[in-house]
Amino acid sequence: MSDGSGAGNGRLIQVDDITRVFHVGGEEVRALRGVTFGISRGEWVAIIGQSGSGKSTMMNVLGCLDTPTSGRYMLNGKDVSRMSDDELAVIRNVEIGFIFQTFQLLPKETALANVELPLVYRGMAAKERRERAKAALDKVQLTHRMHHRPNELSGGQRQRVAIARALVSEPSMLLADEPTGNLDSATGEEIVRLFEQLHKAGHTLVLVTHEPKLAARCPRAIRLSDGSIVADGSGREVAMAVAGPMVAGV
Amino acid sequence: MRAFLDNLRLALGTFLGNPLRSLLTLLGIVIGVATVITMMGLIEGLRTKVNKDLGRLGAHTFQLTKWPAGGFGRFNWAKFAKRPNIDMEDVHAIEMLCPSVGVVAPSDDAGGQKVSTASAETRPSVRIIGASTTYPITSGVSVQSGRYFNEVEGLDGRSVVLLGVDVADSLFPGIDPVGFEVRIQNRPFRVIGVLQRRGSFLGMVSMDNQAIIPLRVYQQMYGKEWSLAVDIQAKDPSLFRKAQDEVTTLMRRRRNVDPDQPNDFEIHTNESVTASFNQLSQVITIAGIGVCLLSLVVGGIGILNIMLVSVMERTREIGVRKALGAKRRRILGQFATEAVLLALFGGGLGVGLGFGLVFLGDWMVGFPMSVPPWAVGLALSMSCGVGLLFGIYPAARAAKLDPVEAMRNE
Numbered sequence: 001m002s003d004g005s006g007a008g009n010g011r012l013i014q015v016d017d018i019t020r021v022f023h024v025g026g027e028e029v030r031a032l033r034g035v036t037f038g039i040s041r042g043e044w045v046a047i048i049g050q051s052g053s054g055k056s057t058m059m060n061v062l063g064c065l066d067t068p069t070s071g072r073y074m075l076n077g078k079d080v081s082r083m084s085d086d087e088l089a090v091i092r093n094v095e096i097g098f099i100f101q102t103f104q105l106l107p108k109e110t111a112l113a114n115v116e117l118p119l120v121y122r123g124m125a126a127k128e129r130r131e132r133a134k135a136a137l138d139k140v141q142l143t144h145r146m147h148h149r150p151n152e153l154s155g156g157q158r159q160r161v162a163i164a165r166a167l168v169s170e171p172s173m174l175l176a177d178e179p180t181g182n183l184d185s186a187t188g189e190e191i192v193r194l195f196e197q198l199h200k201a202g203h204t205l206v207l208v209t210h211e212p213k214l215a216a217r218c219p220r221a222i223r224l225s226d227g228s229i230v231a232d233g234s235g236r237e238v239a240m241a242v243a244g245p246m247v248a249g250v
Numbered sequence: 251m252r253a254f255l256d257n258l259r260l261a262l263g264t265f266l267g268n269p270l271r272s273l274l275t276l277l278g279i280v281i282g283v284a285t286v287i288t289m290m291g292l293i294e295g296l297r298t299k300v301n302k303d304l305g306r307l308g309a310h311t312f313q314l315t316k317w318p319a320g321g322f323g324r325f326n327w328a329k330f331a332k333r334p335n336i337d338m339e340d341v342h343a344i345e346m347l348c349p350s351v352g353v354v355a356p357s358d359d360a361g362g363q364k365v366s367t368a369s370a371e372t373r374p375s376v377r378i379i380g381a382s383t384t385y386p387i388t389s390g391v392s393v394q395s396g397r398y399f400n401e402v403e404g405l406d407g408r409s410v411v412l413l414g415v416d417v418a419d420s421l422f423p424g425i426d427p428v429g430f431e432v433r434i435q436n437r438p439f440r441v442i443g444v445l446q447r448r449g450s451f452l453g454m455v456s457m458d459n460q461a462i463i464p465l466r467v468y469q470q471m472y473g474k475e476w477s478l479a480v481d482i483q484a485k486d487p488s489l490f491r492k493a494q495d496e497v498t499t500l501m502r503r504r505r506n507v508d509p510d511q512p513n514d515f516e517i518h519t520n521e522s523v524t525a526s527f528n529q530l531s532q533v534i535t536i537a538g539i540g541v542c543l544l545s546l547v548v549g550g551i552g553i554l555n556i557m558l559v560s561v562m563e564r565t566r567e568i569g570v571r572k573a574l575g576a577k578r579r580r581i582l583g584q585f586a587t588e589a590v591l592l593a594l595f596g597g598g599l600g601v602g603l604g605f606g607l608v609f610l611g612d613w614m615v616g617f618p619m620s621v622p623p624w625a626v627g628l629a630l631s632m633s634c635g636v637g638l639l640f641g642i643y644p645a646a647r648a649a650k651l652d653p654v655e656a657m658r659n660e
Contacts, residue, residue, distance in 0.1 A: 085578060100657070104570045106570060
């Protein structure tokens, strides 16, 4: 297991003893129970777990879409665990590039306008953001489809638009939630290759998935179960421990 | 500014995306604004016309009467009826004792009269005016053909008459009536002139359906028990106030009015006559704004409803926008801009419709209407206000949405 003690100063992400408690119908649900780990710049990490393991809650906390009940979350040197809604909005805009399972593109906007969106909230001038959006679409080889709306694109193309949108603001990390979950295996493979390229280019990637096969492709995987970390090691090892060598595709 | 422009672009996109829904939503605002524009057009037109028609008194002329002007307010007519009449003795006293007064022109009139010839007769709607020889100086009437009666005819009470154009046309179609004989109340009159066309008062009552006879003859026919209306012109515009003061003092003295009592007669100037109309027009303006406000509230509820639907439909979009870095106030601004733009568009349509109705009214009934620019400004500002007022709640709801929950929305 790698060191998750929080000793790593200068790490991009440092999560210390994070808990998240929900109150549902008068009952207390402990989704995260004292989770601690760190992620360095340039790492590609999968957070893997079964349904109900707390991985989605972990993803929301890491993405600054939710705040922990207790514990500390340092992102790029900033304590984001007690920030206000608007402060978190700025952090999301600057530090995080989201890639969602269901793409979450605005259906009435073109691919280009969708990619521009994070820059709109950064207050960037229209001309500059258009240029940057075009460059981001070029990285995912979709410049030829930039004036198409999401319903005119295939699933793989939509996810590439979403990746371009995540890349456009040059965030500290890309946070992907089941990025291949809605794609057929060939298109999924295409997207994973794109992630490999981005990793090689120095991007920090955090993938939240329930697929051991995908986790096996990551250099590092953290496995969650019942809101706690049960494994933290190389992607291959963690995936194999979950599903065996065949299922993990290793 | 950039955020505002982005919000404006988004709002326009939404608006154009659902044009029919947007238009139906705006109906209340359109009707409200059209109402206020039309009413303001009507009032402003009426005001211009009243000022023009009532402003027949010259720059330094005023009128002395027993009765107050207008009839727009609630008058205690019984109280005014008890006032002493203004008679020829008063007129002579003014002529003699008010040094600043130049011209005094007493008159009286009777409506609903018939004028006839041996072969034709008008309807019983002619106004017969008994006037002095000075009447043309103060009243603005002028003679189209023939002449006005002279001093001798006036003092002697000769049976001469000047016909208004309408009367002349109905009794003598195509002929100059000068020299012919007409009958008023069975008394024969020789036509000595036809008056210049004057048009209608407020676009409704013809001012050419009248006939002028010497006041002395008039009083022989209709009696002397009626109070006279006396037009009084100051010798010089600079003496206008002084002449009024002299007449007021003289009349109070002649009628023995105690110093602590108000006048028992009226002095009208152009200002005092139009003031009573303005009082009425204010009441109509307030009523118009009331109707407009009511429609705007109805329109506002439409906007509230459609914005709530819009927020519900676009919950997921709001979630995505927030996830990508939109702050609360940005989402608030986006939806508030949308509501205001919607309302403003409704206001614009209402202004257009209002102008259309004003134009139609002008064309159909020949009533002069003009919309004051401030009414357009007021209507559009009120639309904006309604959009903001009723759009802020849905916008606040959108801004408060939790991004995770919102993105899960199907």
